């Protein structure tokens with residue numbers, strides 16, 4: 278749709294005048310900044326970008342889009358823009374300006390507007406001794422992360438972030454602002470908790486958890502020891518309680534000046550872990566790995582917001598490609614295959630290949646849980662390729678997928694919603710029963726597929 282002509286253009290001027298936020302069309306100053314995703318490998322070119330300034334703006338924008346036959350892609354930061362279909366003719370509805378967060382220390386809950394990023398929640402929550410189920414990065418959006426499940430450093434103890442959501446405020450594809458919780462709009466409440474975007478979320482409420490002591494850090498070893506350390510880590514994961522969440526990881530760090538000198542531009546095999554408990558017990562639990570003789574040991578007692586330093590995610594937008602299959606197991610043969618493709622001898626664009634330990638609370642159906650009630654897999658493989666130049670994107674994607682393919686014999690049947698970085702239907706990233714229920718919900722509330730979700734759901738046939 279060429280938005281600058283006809284009735285849509287005139288309607289757009291009316292929308293511009295009516296909302297507190299901003300509207301951009303191609304060619305206007307600000308359009309390029311407004312359409313930019315955090316993942317710089319994605320060049321999204323929507324017909325119009327609306328930066329909502331309030332929940333009422335979101336509703337007005339949705340009604341405008343419906344009236345003019347446009348589809349809508351809701352987006353916060355654009356960390357998850359990789360799998361999105363092209364936005365030609367669509368509205369990119371950005372929530373980046375909606376970042377208000379309220380903590381209720383007595384109820385141990387947070388209410389985060391849709392554009393909030395994790396540090397907006399974790400920092401004020403920690404002032405009350407509380408932790409949110411945030412992931413590895415401060416800048417990832419609370420909403421996109423949670424709608425796709427949300428696997429963080431407390432996951433084996435408290436499960437997916439989606440299953441700690443107590444309410445969602447959202448604008449339906451029909452343009453109504455509603456609240457979905459355990460007593461209202463049960464289908465939509467179920468769907469937003471792990472099933473992706475079914476409407477446009479304007480705020481989420483979630484449980485927070487009291488965290489007294491937390492012991493976390495990384496053990497760095499030269500990448501030449503990749504296979505040895507991954508074998509030891511894999512054996513160790515069979516011994517730890519649910520209070521320990523960890524990853525075994527092959528990482529190639531850039532020669533960035535902000536990195537400490539001993540790490541700059543080097544490749545490592547690492548174990549990253551967080552233990553919900555005291556430092557003495559944490560040191561005992563991590564003892565078997567420490568006895569391997571790491572080159573660097575950063576374990577310490579930390580406050581919950583400092584968990585965001587553990588994974589050393591980039592603080593600024595970067596171009597990347599990736600893949601994220603769930604694994605039923607990570608046995609010796611899988612470790613050797615992984616070390617062959619991304620270990621010391623690999624000439625690779627893969628900046629990080631990591632295997633996360635699942636199980637614990639993740640394996641048990643969350644009481645009253647949503648579209649990802651539990652994870653039927655024991656490990657999660659994530660391969661992330663840096664694509665510093667557009668010409669390298671295809672190679673980085675191919676290398677990430679080559680690692681996924683090599684570990685195909687242990688694929689648990691579906692990928693992790695939040696780490697499937699290439700276009701894939703929701704059936705490829707959710708349990709089959711959840712996908713079927715989502716299809717029915719989609720048929721009832723968005724039969725025209727007006728909402729563009731990271732991983733699309735095809736409405737069930739009547």
Ligand SMILES: Cc1cc2nc3c(=O)[nH]c(=O)nc-3n(C[C@H](O)[C@H](O)[C@H](O)COP(=O)(O)OP(=O)(O)OC[C@H]3O[C@@H](n4cnc5c(N)ncnc54)[C@H](O)[C@@H]3O)c2cc1C
Nearest residue numbers: 351353354355356357412413418421422428474477478731
């Ligand atoms: C550096 C980095 C670290 C990460 N760490 C983790 C991690 O530790 N654990 C983990 O589970 N994941 C992690 N992820 C993956 C991340 O959770 C996904 O990329 C997620 O989609 C990001 O959410 P966002 O809101 O920031 O991104 P966006 O791209 O803004 O949103 C992603 C999708 O969510 C939906 N969405 C967003 N906002 C709305 C809304 N208001 N209404 C309806 N739908 C909406 C849309 O479908 C949108 O396309 C990480 C990603 C990166 C790049």
